[in-house]
Amino acid sequence: MDPYAMTTGVLRNPDFLRFLSSHVANELGANISRVALPLIAVMVLHAGPAQVGLLSSLQTAAFLIFGLPAGVWVDRMRKRRVMMASDLARFLLLGSIPVAATLGVLTIEMMFAVALLAGVAQVFNDVADQTYLPNLVSRPQLSDGNAKLEVVRSGSFLAGPGVGGVLVQLLSAQRTMVATALGALASVFLLASIRTPDKPPSDTERRPLLQGIREGLSFVWQDPLLRAFMAASTIGNLCVSGVMGLSVLFLAETIKLTPGAVGALLMSGGFGGLLGGLTGGWLARRHGTARMTWLAATIGAPFGLLLPMTQPDWRVVCFGIASIMISWGATLSNIGQITYRQTVTPEHLLGRVNASVRFLSSGVMPLGALLGGLVAQQIGVRQTLWLLMAGRAVAFVPLLFSPLPRLRDFTEVQARS
Numbered sequence: 001m002d003p004y005a006m007t008t009g010v011l012r013n014p015d016f017l018r019f020l021s022s023h024v025a026n027e028l029g030a031n032i033s034r035v036a037l038p039l040i041a042v043m044v045l046h047a048g049p050a051q052v053g054l055l056s057s058l059q060t061a062a063f064l065i066f067g068l069p070a071g072v073w074v075d076r077m078r079k080r081r082v083m084m085a086s087d088l089a090r091f092l093l094l095g096s097i098p099v100a101a102t103l104g105v106l107t108i109e110m111m112f113a114v115a116l117l118a119g120v121a122q123v124f125n126d127v128a129d130q131t132y133l134p135n136l137v138s139r140p141q142l143s144d145g146n147a148k149l150e151v152v153r154s155g156s157f158l159a160g161p162g163v164g165g166v167l168v169q170l171l172s173a174q175r176t177m178v179a180t181a182l183g184a185l186a187s188v189f190l191l192a193s194i195r196t197p198d199k200p201p202s203d204t205e206r207r208p209l210l211q212g213i214r215e216g217l218s219f220v221w222q223d224p225l226l227r228a229f230m231a232a233s234t235i236g237n238l239c240v241s242g243v244m245g246l247s248v249l250f251l252a253e254t255i256k257l258t259p260g261a262v263g264a265l266l267m268s269g270g271f272g273g274l275l276g277g278l279t280g281g282w283l284a285r286r287h288g289t290a291r292m293t294w295l296a297a298t299i300g301a302p303f304g305l306l307l308p309m310t311q312p313d314w315r316v317v318c319f320g321i322a323s324i325m326i327s328w329g330a331t332l333s334n335i336g337q338i339t340y341r342q343t344v345t346p347e348h349l350l351g352r353v354n355a356s357v358r359f360l361s362s363g364v365m366p367l368g369a370l371l372g373g374l375v376a377q378q379i380g381v382r383q384t385l386w387l388l389m390a391g392r393a394v395a396f397v398p399l400l401f402s403p404l405p406r407l408r409d410f411t412e413v414q415a416r417s
Contacts, residue, residue: 029183062119071355216352242372276331293336300329
């Protein structure tokens with residue numbers, strides 16, 4: 001392929017631009033709802049801390065419950081139709097909240113149900129999303145396409161809560177939910193406008209559900225690089241989720257920062273993710289997809305040790321630098337890992353493999369947050385952060401025993417198989 005086409009072809013592809021635009025509408029709306037949904041529970045229903053906590057957990061519980069079955073079902077369906085159906089379901093679910101509030105029939109139980117069901121729809125959307133991209137772009141362009149999508153995800157994660165707060169202030173929480181619902185509906189129309197035919201499923205055999213799940217998990221386990229990626233991600237996510245659970249407490253109580261300063265430092269990770277998305281395509285083209293992933297795992301890791309060095313003076317920047325570098329490395333690693341899965345996984349298995357990886361990597365995060373809190377109660381917050389960041393710094397070790405350090409591009413693995 002012509003080098004110029006490789007560097008510009010993704011953004012010159014009208015269908016990819018429509019796909020990217022659907023992500024903007026969907027991701028921004030989803031991150032706005034992170035603010036609006038709890039605010040409706042508090043401001044309209046006068047929910048207590050336990051109810052708000054349960055509402056937040058239900059938004060993310062769906063991946064642990066439905067993540068593995070979703071991969072089997074997505075492999076049996078047309079991927080774009082799955083995404084459109086998921087977005088339409090989210091439009092109806094999120095839109096029902098302001099309607100019910102206006103009619104005076106909104107209850108906290110309804111909020112719980114909407115949070116869980118919208119989470120289920122998002123599970124199917126996420127699995128189909130990563131499975132669909134190879135239908136739109138060529139394999140040499142996968143890393144660049146994934147990098148552009150990561151820019152949208154990171155930018156939406158960074159801007160969404162702030163935009164949500166402004167909209168709630170200007171419009172009210174209920175009307176803000178209308179905006180999130182319309183974002184999901186806009187995504188439906190943008191996906192429908194894609195002209196590339198939606199490929200029929202290649203996996204049409206109706207095997208038992210558990211057998212389908214086992215095939216996805218088995219493929220991940222038998223591939224040495226996927227197995228190493230999973231081990232490194234599990235260690236990293238376990239440690240980082242513990243750090244995230246303690247960050248507010250650390251900055252507010254140990255460092256004694258103001259709420260505004262706490263918020264600004266917590267946002268720094270979003271800038272790191274945005275930076276990773278913006279540089280990922282260039283690094284992959286210049287150094288290779290495998291080398292980019294290896295550099296992200298090794299260079300970014302030591303910066304995490306700056307985080308527990310944070311003090312209420314000029315050393316407060318240690319937290320920001322650590323957050324930016326951790327997020328930068330994690331985003332580049334995500335780009336590389338997703339590209340590798342899309343490169344080596346047979347088309348009929350890609351949904352199950354994506355779902356298996358997401359299930360395994362997400363499943364340790366609640367455990368990490370709980371573990372971090374329990375350890376901090378025994379030895380202190382700063383000491384726990386040292387332990388967690390030390391664990392995060394060595395999370396790349398499983399990759400040392402994989403083919404990754406010897407590769408330049410992931411296409412080399414495919415050529416050898």
